[in-house]
Amino acid sequence: MDAHALKAALVCRVCDLPLLNPTTLPCGHTVCSIHPRVPCPRPQCSPHSGPSRPRIPPDSRVNYLPPPPPAPAPPPQQLPPKPDVTISKIIALLDRVNNHSTHSPTVRTRPDTAPSPPDRPFKRQRLYQVDDDDGDGDLLDHLRASAARQRETAPYAPLLTPEQPSLEKELLSELSCEICFMLLYNPVTTPCQHSFCAKCLHRSLDHSPLCPLCRDELPGFSFFEDHPCNETLETLLVTAFPDMYIERGEALAIEERDARLDTPIFVCTLIFPGHPTALHFFEPRYRLMLRRCLEQPIPAFGMVMPARQASGTGVQAAQTDYGTMLEVRSVQMLADGRSMVETWSTFRFRILERGTLDGYTVGRIEPIEDIPDSPALPPAPSNTELMDICTGFLNQLRRGTAPWVVQRLNNVYGPPPADPAAFSYWVALVLPIDDYEKAKLLPIRSARLRLRLVVHWIEQLNNNWWFTSGCVIF
């Protein structure tokens, strides 16, 4: 491990001197706390501007709502600023190991010949009263002393050779994420100056708006979406553990790819093909599912009904193996990570295999399509006759006690479709029967057979005293 390279990474992004009481800004730059911090003092640094990446490629078939309002600004940083916890610890670690290794006096003078950074924006003289660093002082004093020693260390001083294994171990520990306990990957630093893998922080925010370490309230989810990484930490990671960092990236890519291999399934309600549905995503597991969906060229997920709670029989369980794919038409992501999603149901499917990924259901599915009617099927009643029976029933409803039901069907789902396949789902929507019964339409591969089942339900309803007497409750 090249300790000199590590030290070189620990310089301020403004003054190019070793970091003094480092603090990391929302732009990902780590600077000495003495610089003004809002906005970032580094020239040409654009301040964090919230989510900018389109959530779905613009050439996909999806239309979008206008982007959400800009993320709320992070709380203004107050004085004294919090030190970047991880970077401060690493500075102290390197300093400690270095002192131990060199047996050097606490203060070393930088040789007069030491070159100044060529493009320093300004020069200043810093005078440090370096006390013996016995741990009595507060953190600021300690860091000042550490930084002073660092900047005064001659570049040729022997660094760390005998303690390399121990340094590596301690450095690995400091550079580990406190959520996944693995090497940090794409480290993001919060305003409370704690650092986590970007993906880990997103997932933590799905569950709570608080920092997982210090419980400080964090800015909303959108503030951390596409958030710049902590540049200094990333350089340290790549310098100290280059192979491990690459492996972490590859493992995460494989994990994400596996997560997308299977079809994500939203277990919620019965949906038939060919209809719009608005959904509210608020459960952490489904928020993660939606984010993964939105990374696809055509974001879509399956929808099935939940298994019935009480006395689930084999028949009822089978209904929940059939569902409908929903294509995402628009997404409105709220600042706290919840989303309003508009979808269009496209095709039916059967779940061949199901599993769980990060708390939500995934499955291997097979689409279900209609097949031509068997010649064995009696020619009568025809599709037209069956549809006429259904229309007659709707007219009966319209004239009866609940005309608004038919009106609602028209308003939400449009006028009755002429196509018998689409008509079979459309008319089923209005029937006052159990959704688990209606779900029996999903596996049927013939429009005529579906219409016959609908007509069967209508006959049953007409034979029931509670329905014909007008006591229907929707």
Ligand SMILES: [Zn+2]
């Ligand atoms: Zn500085």
Ligand SMILES: [Zn+2]
């Ligand atoms: Zn910056």
Ligand SMILES: [Zn+2]
């Ligand atoms: Zn992590």
Ligand SMILES: [Zn+2]
């Ligand atoms: Zn924190």
